[in-house]
Amino acid sequence: MRIVFAGTPEVAVPALNALAESGHELVGVVTRPDAPAGRGRKLVASPVAQRAEELGVPVLKPEHPRDPEFQEQLKALRPDCCPVVAYGALLPQSALDIPEHGWVNLHFSCLPAWRGAAPVQHSIWAGDEVTGATTFRIVKALDAGPTFGVMTERIRPTDTAGDLLERLAEGGAGLLVATLDGIEDGSLVAREQPEDGVSFAPKILVEDARIDWTLPAVQIDRQVRACTPGPGAWTTFEGERFKIAPVTLLDADGDEAPALAPGTLEVRKNAVLVGTGTTAVRLGEVKAFGKKQMQAADWARGTRVETGAVLGAE
The missing domain is CATH 3.40.50.170 (Formyl transferase, N-terminal domain)
Known part of the structure; x- marks a missing residue:
């Protein structure tokens, strides 16, 4: 043809x-x-x-x-x-x-x-x-x-x-x-779609990609992955937009997942954890306002972020 x-x-x-x-x-x-x-x-x-x-x-x-x-x-x-x-x-x-x-x-x-x-x-x-x-x-x-x-x-x-x-x-x-x-x-004939099972997928806007840290960790993980690479999941830190790359879910029964309030950070030597509505997640790469994208631990070390700091606070 x-x-x-x-x-x-x-x-x-x-x-x-x-x-x-x-x-x-x-x-x-x-x-x-x-x-x-x-x-x-x-x-x-x-x-x-x-x-x-x-x-x-x-x-x-x-x-x-x-x-x-x-x-x-x-x-x-x-x-x-x-x-x-x-x-x-x-x-x-x-x-x-x-x-x-x-x-x-x-x-x-x-x-x-x-x-x-x-x-x-x-x-x-x-x-x-x-x-x-x-x-x-x-x-x-x-x-x-x-x-x-x-x-x-x-x-x-x-x-x-x-x-x-x-x-x-x-x-x-x-x-x-x-x-x-x-x-x-002529071997293919188009078939009408079934009426059952219809769902819609509108364009995801920047405002849709903002993270609500009170949601369960699994839901936040899905949101961040769905918004990567575009439009990019984000939150705020000290009043500025703070971009989040995919996070890592932690074992709720292990020592790795401390009890943290939603959005609250725990800064470790080689990792940064953040609380959600369920268990904490480990941040991967982040991009602070005016900075390059980098590993969360490097960002925390370079900007002297301490445990207890909060993401998403207005």
């Missing part, structure tokens, strides 16, 4: 690579416009655009896919199908109708669970043991189109959203190619 791929961030690049190496004819790539990045705020092409240029594939960067000029350019490419991974813009029906086989999205959850912008983060935060990726035909309703295929992936106890998304991006790339193969030879 003639295909036009749509995607924007780094997580979409494995799928682009897989499609470029497949038996399908990659005739174009659609991505978001160049965006400011870095200290100089210079316009930078998306990771997908950069990779497409390396592959020598024409790149379209519409301000919005409803733009008539873009839709004419897409029609001129005569795609049979448009595979999508994390493109980042809503597609109007006029664009969805252009390819004969529609737009086929690779979504990083086992639909109908976790429809929305942040399925991987929400699956970790909720404590799911298994997640996956699903291919489906895009319709007007959010992630509600009929599905073609699914893969599953176990969520490991220390997985961050970044870790899990990297594995799903690699595994999902193969699923997307297999889906296009099945559409082309």
